[in-house]
Amino acid sequence: MSVTPPQTDEAPVHLETPQVSGPSSRLLRLFEGYRLTPTQRRIAHCLVRNAAEAPFLSSVEVAELAGVSQPSVTRFAVALGFDGYPALRRQLRELGLAEPGEGGPASGVRETQGEVVRNEQQQAVLSEIANLQHLAAVLADPEPVLHAARVLAASRPLPVLGLRAASAQANGFAYFAAKVHPDVRLLDEGGSMLLDRIEQAHQAGATALICFALPRYPREVMEALTAAKAAGMTVVTVADSAFAPVASVSDVMLPAAVGSSLVFDTACAPMMLGRVLLQAMCDELPGSVQRLEDFEHQAASRGLFLG
Numbered sequence: 001m002s003v004t005p006p007q008t009d010e011a012p013v014h015l016e017t018p019q020v021s022g023p024s025s026r027l028l029r030l031f032e033g034y035r036l037t038p039t040q041r042r043i044a045h046c047l048v049r050n051a052a053e054a055p056f057l058s059s060v061e062v063a064e065l066a067g068v069s070q071p072s073v074t075r076f077a078v079a080l081g082f083d084g085y086p087a088l089r090r091q092l093r094e095l096g097l098a099e100p101g102e103g104g105p106a107s108g109v110r111e112t113q114g115e116v117v118r119n120e121q122q123q124a125v126l127s128e129i130a131n132l133q134h135l136a137a138v139l140a141d142p143e144p145v146l147h148a149a150r151v152l153a154a155s156r157p158l159p160v161l162g163l164r165a166a167s168a169q170a171n172g173f174a175y176f177a178a179k180v181h182p183d184v185r186l187l188d189e190g191g192s193m194l195l196d197r198i199e200q201a202h203q204a205g206a207t208a209l210i211c212f213a214l215p216r217y218p219r220e221v222m223e224a225l226t227a228a229k230a231a232g233m234t235v236v237t238v239a240d241s242a243f244a245p246v247a248s249v250s251d252v253m254l255p256a257a258v259g260s261s262l263v264f265d266t267a268c269a270p271m272m273l274g275r276v277l278l279q280a281m282c283d284e285l286p287g288s289v290q291r292l293e294d295f296e297h298q299a300a301s302r303g304l305f306l307g
Contacts, residue, residue, distance in 0.1 A: 027047060027048050027051050027054065027095065028048060030080070030091065030095070031044050031080070034079060035215060036076075036079065036260075037079075038263045038264055039068055039072050039076075040072070040075070040076045040079055041260065041262075042066050042067070043062065043066045043068060043073060043076045044076070045066075045120060046062065046065050046066035047062065047092075048120075049120070050065060054092050055089060055095075057089075059073040059074060059085040062085075073085055076088075120262075123261055124259060124261035124266065127259045128261075128266050128268045128269070131257040131258070131259055131268065131269040132272060134257060134269075135256050135257075135269045135272060138255075139276065144254060145273075145276055145277055145280050147252065148210075148236045148252045148277060148280075149280030149281045149284050151208045151236060151252065152208050152277070152281055153181070153281045154207060154284075155205075155206050155233075156182065156183055156204075156206070157183035157184065157201055158177065158181055158183065158184050158206065159185045159197075159198060159206055159210070159228075160173055160174040160184060160186050160187065160209075160210050160212075161188075161212070161221070161224055161225075162188055162211065162212035162213075163188065163190050163218045163220055163221055164190075164216075165214045165215065165216070165265065165267075166211075166212040166213055166214040166221075166267075167188040168267075169212035169238070169267060169271055170186060170187070170211075170212045171186065171188060172274065173210070173212065173274045173278065174186040176275075176278050177278060177281065179292060180278075180281065180285050180288035180291050181281070185197070190218065190220040191220075194220060194223075194224055195223070195227050198227050198231070198233075199227070199231065202228075202232070202233060206233060207232075207233060207234060208234040208235070208236060209225075209233050209234070209235055210236045210237075210238070211224075211235060211236070211237045211246065211250070212237075212238050212239075212270060212274070213238070213240075213246045214265065214270065215240060215258065215265060217244065217245050221246060222245060222246060222249065225249040225250065226249050229249050229251075234251045234252070235250045236250070236252040237250035237252065237253055237254065238254045238255075238256060238270050238273055239253060239254075239255055239256075240255065240257055240267075240270065241257070242255045254277070256269035256272070256273040258270065
């Protein structure tokens, strides 16, 4: 974690899966370093599942197996730096994916970190666990989170920004933050009103803003953070990487990796980091314990919950 803006060059984002052996591992290495769209990721997963047969499949056959259009397969090949699918297929053949005795996906068993993994769902879960383990290691130095908590706790009001894929993270953070912070303002919709709401928050006294920024980084997020910075607000950003595009307009970057093993990203680590930040904020907010107790009393009297 860093409390100063890191370099702005965006690092390649890897297709994250645990280490596997045989032809699948060689195929995965071909996809490393590329940020694939959900459709392209679906094609990549299809090829991994059918690694032994992949060098002999036509683009039409790949499209049928993946449940996408044939032009999508061509765009996938181009996204990997090939002139078209025929060039990608030649590369697959050069990788020797169909060599005998490799124990490809057809066997249904792969090895990862000493465990047997039988399907891509298990791989995705293990990949997410690895992201959480990495976050735990990073949190060995708690100062960046504590610094961010102090900055956010002092802001009245506190704007919480998260658009598109990150809106769920922003909503969850704002929901719980509102239980201990006196004035939380959720910004989870873009459009022409977004910059107005940031300016209104600043005029109301906001000194900081927290942003959840996840791939594929909506352009409006960058515009919103630029406006917040121009207004003199301190920008705290939870992103999937310290090299995310929003790093250049963030004062405090708190990175937590997202999983990309499935068609759609998984964001367990960013969610966990948000909860850790909330915990630290509770320690900085005077009266936070009393607010929580008051809420529990009101919830009980109103019968809000079943358990």
